[in-house]
Amino acid sequence: MKKRKTIFSGAPRLLKVFARHRLGIVGLIALSAFIVIAVLAPVLVRFDPYTMDLEHAFVPAGSGGHLLGTDNFGRDTFSRLAYGARISLLIGIVVVTLAAVVGTILGLLSGYYGGWVDFTVMRLVEVFYSFPFLILVIAVMAILGPSIFNVMWVLGLVHWPSYARLVRGQVLSLRNIEFIQAAKTTGCSDSRIIFRHIMPNTITPIIVQATLGIPGAILSSAALGFLGFGVQQPTPEWGSMVNEGKDYILLNSDMILWPGLCIFLVVLSFNFIGDALRDTLDPRLSKQLK
């Protein structure tokens, strides 16, 4: 018997299993590198990410001390990417966490209790699905004003329904499985059944959805930035850097290449980690990974 009764009981064992997953480790290392760069940005960069130097615009990578060259305003690309990592990763993680937590809880309640709870949650989901998200976001931003904080909670609000639906479907298929009935006849409370028996058995698709959702959130915030409703210029953010670079794609493709590459690598890392986590958290699969 483990002392702590959570899905993380036996953490050392899980670490061992995770360590066997090579791609997961690669993803973890790559993501850690980005996080280190983000955290240590002020120490790592030689140029201020906001200082323009129009004489040295579009400097190629490596010249004049600019590791990855400069953009159309002569700002150091590496500096902007490093500072941008802070914002992009933060937005991605916060948005997905918010959406996953809200969506999972509502999906669990909706699937488990059914009836009017289910009806209310699912109608709400449909309203969110049928409402064009850009209009909703623009409306909120217009009222509250664009800021990183507003971008995060509004995107979280927009993304929760897909988690709710996913979890609800899982709960419905689990609800009548005998081990859930066994939990009932054992005398478990509803909250114990939901969080101890149902949730651990739905965690796999949530993790997959979340790892796929982080890059989606980063891109969504980029789209908002492009429309002037997201992270505001001149704040460096990967998504808006891609949008800026888009105008110069024929003239100087480096400008769109670097932030694009960063997004790509982060997305890939999250996917690898998600895969590894999924396998690790499933005792049936983790055994086979020897």
Next chain:
Amino acid sequence: MKKGAAILEVEDLVKHFPSPAGSVKAVDGISFSILEGETLGMVGESGCGKSTTGKILIRLEDPTSGSAHFEGKDIFSIHKNDMKAFRRKVQIVFQDPFASLDPRMTVGEIIGEPLLVHNLVARKLMKPRIQELLKMVGLDATHADRYPHEFSGGQRQRIGIARALAVEPRLIICDEPVSALDVSIQAQIINLLKDLQRNHRLTYLFIAHDLAVVKHISDRICVMYLGKIVETANKRTLFDKPLHPYTKALLSSIPVPNPDRQEERILLEGDAPSPVSPPTGCRFHTRCAYAYDLCKYKEPPMLEYGDKHFCACHLLN
């Protein structure tokens, strides 16, 4: 073992499930009682309502009507707050050992859950108690740290039994506990259940779909057909002197390990009729070789023929 008073009394239990084709009459007015310390076997084809009966009695399903009293108390009007006390007394062993254990929990966590939920043992004594339960069902104490998928069907069923035993219940509903197992394992599990009954003074409602399985464990047997009980008798009586044609058909389907025995098998034709629109009169008349006119429109009453031998069939009058 000495049999006590009735521990469970079921009166006119009905369960109709709504469906687009009309209500499914899964259980349609059954009455029976189980005496303390005995095993009541309940047999019938798939879909005759025997598992539904078990689910209702353990309060996983709500009945459409009828009553059931456990130790004198109406189990359908148990207040939410008293449900836990009821759960301590009545337990269930499920049919599918692959679906009835949470795949994310270790065996120790599975068996320990009832102890935890009902606060039965101090945290320190949890581990020894779990090991004790494992040994009780013939598993190794070291199995507590493994996951269900590492076990065979028979072993998983033992884990399910240990979980049911953890609360030291009075009545265990065995919902086809051996149907999903190999024949060689079936006997082991049945013997285990018998031993446990002897040592812990348990009462069983043993649901199965063939008589051969219930023969070894039951004291009394009731035979269900399409939501109704057609015959109830002591095991010996039922096997020696079956009265209902359906019971006779079921008995003749038991393979006998004697090549010289030449007995005619009673073969039932066709499938059981749909429980959405069961036949009028005697429900069995559509497949009964002896049915006559009366059977088609008048439902036979349940009457006693000799020592606690009940049967519902017009042919007997």
